[in-house]
Amino acid sequence: MNEKTLVGILIVIGSLVGIAVIYFMLNQQPLYNNEDVPENIETGRVLYASNCLSCHGDQQAGLTFGKAPPHNGNGHTWHHSDAELIQWILEGRPINMPAFKDTLSREDAEAVLAYIKSWWTPNQKATQADISRRYQEAIDRQNENN
Numbered sequence: 001m002n003e004k005t006l007v008g009i010l011i012v013i014g015s016l017v018g019i020a021v022i023y024f025m026l027n028q029q030p031l032y033n034n035e036d037v038p039e040n041i042e043t044g045r046v047l048y049a050s051n052c053l054s055c056h057g058d059q060q061a062g063l064t065f066g067k068a069p070p071h072n073g074n075g076h077t078w079h080h081s082d083a084e085l086i087q088w089i090l091e092g093r094p095i096n097m098p099a100f101k102d103t104l105s106r107e108d109a110e111a112v113l114a115y116i117k118s119w120w121t122p123n124q125k126a127t128q129a130d131i132s133r134r135y136q137e138a139i140d141r142q143n144e145n146n
């Protein structure tokens with residue numbers, strides 16, 4: 001094996017290790033820490049009003065059969081992890097929930113979620129944060145066992 005081939009192989013290995021490290025670090029980080037930042041909540045409020053309000057209703061919305069579920073404590077949004085909620089906002093859901101990935105960036109979706117969270121009671125917020133953490137731990141374990 002000549003020197004060039006060796007250097008090439010080392011570069012490839014180095015890049016793979018680098019990618020693995022970055023992937024690992026991204027997975028370790030909490031989804032985001034900005035949910036209590038007033039600017040994000042305000043950005044989320046504006047985005048929610050133009051993209052979500054018509055179907056999901058506002059902070060006072062009640063549960064109505066056959067309609068989009070409310071995102072306040074009357075609904076079940078707070079029973080789901082951040083990772084799933086962000087994914088559903090961006091990718092949509094099977095029954096009449098449009099995908100927003102062409103309209104909203106990931107940061108936008110996070111801001112909308114930050115706004116929705118501002119409707120939850122401290123207990124709902126704490127419970128949902130716990131669900132997010134457990135979900136992420138389960139995903140991490142899944143990845144380790146693969």
Ligand code: HEC
Pocket residue numbers: 048051052053054055056067068069070071075076077078080085088089093094095096097098100112
């Ligand atoms: C055209 C009406 C419509 C619009 C607009 C809409 N949704 Fe939905 N959404 C639905 C329906 C209907 C469901 C229930 C479908 C299902 O769960 O499969 C749903 C489900 C969801 C869910 C999962 C259920 C839950 O409460 O956890 C989330 C999260 C959600 N929407 C967030 C949003 C957000 C955020 C926006 C704005 C960016 C939005 N939706 C805009 C109709 C809509």
